[in-house]
Amino acid sequence: MIKVWGHSACRAGLPVLAALVASVTPVQAGLDTTIEFNMPAGDLARTLVAISRQGGVMISFPPEVATGRRAAALQGSLTVREALTRVLAGTGLRMVPGVGGGVTVVADTGASSSAAATGLGDVAAIDVTDESGGSRFGDVGFQAGDVGDTLRLAGAAAKEIPLSINTVTSEVIRSQGITTATDAVRNVSGVAIGSSNGQVPTFTIRGFQTSNVTVNGQGAAGFNNIVSPQPPIDEVERVEVLKGATSILLGTSTNGGAVNITTKQPTSVEIRDMIVRYGSFNYKTVAFDFGGPITYAENLNYRFIMSGNQADTNYAGYRDPYEYLVSPAIRWDDGTTMFQAGIRYYKQNRLPPQYTLIPEESGGIRRPLRIPLGTTQVNPRLHFLSETIEVLSNQTYRFGDILGFDATFNNMFLYRNASGNINNFS
Numbered sequence: 001m002i003k004v005w006g007h008s009a010c011r012a013g014l015p016v017l018a019a020l021v022a023s024v025t026p027v028q029a030g031l032d033t034t035i036e037f038n039m040p041a042g043d044l045a046r047t048l049v050a051i052s053r054q055g056g057v058m059i060s061f062p063p064e065v066a067t068g069r070r071a072a073a074l075q076g077s078l079t080v081r082e083a084l085t086r087v088l089a090g091t092g093l094r095m096v097p098g099v100g101g102g103v104t105v106v107a108d109t110g111a112s113s114s115a116a117a118t119g120l121g122d123v124a125a126i127d128v129t130d131e132s133g134g135s136r137f138g139d140v141g142f143q144a145g146d147v148g149d150t151l152r153l154a155g156a157a158a159k160e161i162p163l164s165i166n167t168v169t170s171e172v173i174r175s176q177g178i179t180t181a182t183d184a185v186r187n188v189s190g191v192a193i194g195s196s197n198g199q200v201p202t203f204t205i206r207g208f209q210t211s212n213v214t215v216n217g218q219g220a221a222g223f224n225n226i227v228s229p230q231p232p233i234d235e236v237e238r239v240e241v242l243k244g245a246t247s248i249l250l251g252t253s254t255n256g257g258a259v260n261i262t263t264k265q266p267t268s269v270e271i272r273d274m275i276v277r278y279g280s281f282n283y284k285t286v287a288f289d290f291g292g293p294i295t296y297a298e299n300l301n302y303r304f305i306m307s308g309n310q311a312d313t314n315y316a317g318y319r320d321p322y323e324y325l326v327s328p329a330i331r332w333d334d335g336t337t338m339f340q341a342g343i344r345y346y347k348q349n350r351l352p353p354q355y356t357l358i359p360e361e362s363g364g365i366r367r368p369l370r371i372p373l374g375t376t377q378v379n380p381r382l383h384f385l386s387e388t389i390e391v392l393s394n395q396t397y398r399f400g401d402i403l404g405f406d407a408t409f410n411n412m413f414l415y416r417n418a419s420g421n422i423n424n425f426s
Contacts, residue, residue: 030057030080030101031055031057031079031080031081031084031101031103032079032080032081033055033056033057033079033080034077034078034079035054035055035077035078035079035080035083036076036077037051037054037074037075037076037077037078037083038074038075038268038269038293039051039073039074039075039268040073040136040267040268040269041070041071041072041073041136041333041335042070042071042136042137042138042145042146043066043069043070043071043138043145043146044066044069044070044071044087044091045061045063045066045067046071046138046145047071047074047087048061048066048071048084048087048105051074051080051083051084051087055080055083057080057101057102057103058101058102058103059084059102059103059104059105060102060103060104060105061093061104061105061106062106065093065105065106065107066105069091069093069406070406071087071091072086072087072089072335072336072398073268073333073335074086074087074335075268075293075298075299076298084103084105086335088105089400090398090399090400090401090406091401091406092107092108092401092404092406093105093106093107093108094106094107094108135169135170135237136265136267137238139167139169139170139171139238141169141171142169142171142172143169144167144169144238147161147165147240163242163243163244164242164243164244165240165241165242165243166187166188166189166240166241166243167238167239167240167241168184168185168187168188168238168239168240168241169238170236170237170238172184172187173233173236173238173239177277177279178233179233179277179283179285179309180230180233181230181231181233181236181239181261182201182230184233184236184239185203185239185241185259188241190205190206190243191203191204191205191241192204194209201230203241203256203257203259204256205241205243205256205257205258206243206244206255206256206257207256208255208256208257209256210256210257210258213230213258213259213260213261214258214259214260214261215230215231215260215261215262215263216260216261216262216263216412217260217412218412218414230261231261231263231325231344231346232307232323232325232346232348234275234285234287234289234305234307234325235263235264235305235307235325235327235344236261236262236263236264237262237263237264237265238262239259239260239261239262240259240260240262241257241258241259241260242257242258242259242260243256243257244256244257263327264289264291264303264305265303265329265331265340266291266301266302266303266329266330266331266340266342267291267292267301267303268292268293268301269291269292270291270292270293271289271290271291271292271303272290273287273288273289273290274286274287274288274289275287275288275289275307277309279311280315281311281312281313281314281315282311282312283309283310283311284309284310284311285307285308285309286307286308286309287305287306287307287308287325288304288305288306288307289303289304289305290302290303290304290305291303291304294330299332299333299334300330300331300332301330301331301332301333302328302329302330302331303327303328303329303330303342304327304328304329305325305326305327305328306325306326306327307323307324307325308322308323308324308325309322309323310322310323313351313380314351316351316352316375316376317375317376317380318351318352318376318380318381318382318383319351319380319381320349320351320381320383321349321350321351321383322347322348322349323346323347323348323349323350324345324346324347324348325344325345325346326344326345326346327342327343327344327345327346328342328343329341329342329343329392330342331394333396335398336397336398337396337397337398338394338395338396338397339393339394339395340392340393340394340395341391341392341393341394342391342392342393343389343390343391343392344388344389344390344392345388345389345390346387346388347385347386347387347388348384348385348386349383349384349385350383350384350385350386351382351383351384352377352382352383352384384420384421384422385420385421385422386418386419386420386421387418387419387420388416388417388418388419389416389417389418390414390415390416390417391413391414391415392412392413392414392415393412393413394410394411394412394413395409395410395411395412396408396409396410396411397409
C-alpha cells in the first residue's frame with residue numbers, strides 16, 4: 001500500500017510534488033517496456049499507481065489533477081507509454097518527461113514540465129493501492145475504494161465525496177459468513193434492521209425508517225415486496241449505505257438514507273471460486289463463481305455464478321428454507337464503448353421470523369408473552385415462495401473531453417418476471 005501524506009514544510013509554502021513510486025525493483029524499466037495489462041476501468045490515481053508498479057516507472061502527479069477523473073480499462077500487451085496515453089485520453093491531462101526516466105502528469109495547459117512541477121501546493125493524503133483482488137471499485141480487504149453505484153458517480157473515491165457512505169465490502173461478507181444482504185447492513189453504525197411484515201426488511205437510519213433499497217443504483221421496487229426479494233448473497237459484491245436525504249438521487253427523499261446492493265459483474269481478472277458453508281439447523285451452501293477474459297475474444301469478459309442452499313428449519317422452527325441461483329453475464333469493453341448483458345434466475349423459499357405476542361391488558365399491566373425458541377404459529381410449513389427471472393443489460397459510451405467536461409453516456413435496462421406463492425399451507 002502506498003501512502004503520501006502532507007508534510008509540515010508544505011504548510012509553510014514550500015512546493016512539494018506528490019510522487020507515487022513503483023515498488024522497489026532491481027532494474028528501472030522504461031516507458032517503452034511492454035507489459036501485460038489486465039486492469040478494469042476506475043479511479044485515475046489508482047490506475048496510475050498500478051501502471052507505475054507494474055512498469056517500474058516513476059509516475060508523479062499532484063493529487064488535485066487526478067481528483068474526480070476516471071481511467072479507461074487496460075487490457076492486453078501495451079508499453080507503459082501506450083498505457084499512459086490511453087488512460088490520460090480525454091482527461092485534459094498529459095505526461096511530460098520527469099527525473100530519472102520517469103514522467104510527470106500535468107494539466108494540459110501548454111506549460112513546461114518545470115513550471116508544472118512548481119507551486120503545486122500541499123500534498124493531500126492519498127491512500128491508494130493496486131492490491132484490490134480484482135475489485136472493480138478498488139476495495140482492499142475491509143477498506144472501500146470508490147463510492148460504487150449508490151451515487152452513480154463511477155470511479156469517484158469515497159473519501160472525496162462530501163456525503164456519508166458506508167460500505168460493506170466483499171471481504172467483510174466473506175469473512176463473516178453473511179447469508180443475506182440485509183444481514184450485511186448490520187455492520188453499519190447507526191442503522192437498525194426491522195421488518196414491516198413477515199419478510200420485507202426495513203432500515204432505520206439516523207432515526208428514520210425506510211425500505212428504500214436500490215440494486216446497482218437502480219430503483220428496486222421488487223425488493224420491497226414478498227414476491228420479488230433481494231438478490232442471493234452469493235451474487236452480492238458489496239452493500240452501500242448512504243446516510244442523509246436522498247432526493248438528489250431518487251426524486252422523493254427519505255430523510256434517513258438509502259441502501260444499495262451491488263451485484264457481481266463480468267471481470268477481466270480470472271476468478272475460480274467454490275464456496276461451501278455449513279451452519280445451524282443443518283444449513284448448507286454450495287456456490288461456484290467463475291469469471292475472467294474469454295480466450296481469443298479481445299475485450300470480452302464473463303461471469304457465471306451458481307449457488308444453492310437449504311436448511312431443515314429456521315431459528316423460529318419453520319421448515320425447509322432454500323434458495324437457488326443461476327446468473328451468467330458477459331461484457332465487452334474496448335475502453336470507449338461498453339456493452340453488458342446477463343440473465344439472472346433465482347428461486348427462494350423464505351420463512352417467517354419468530355414473533356412476540358402481546359396479550360390483552362390485565363390488571364392495568366400489559367405483559368409480553370414470551371414464545372420459546374422454535375415454537376411456530378399456525379403451521380410450521382408457512383413460507384413465502386418466489387421465483388424470479390431477470391434480463392439485464394448495461395451500455396456505456398465515453399465521449400471524452402467535450403467543452404471541458406468528461407462526457408459519458410450510460411444506460412441500464414432490466415426486465416423482471418416474478419411469481420410468488422404466499423402463506424402456503426401445503
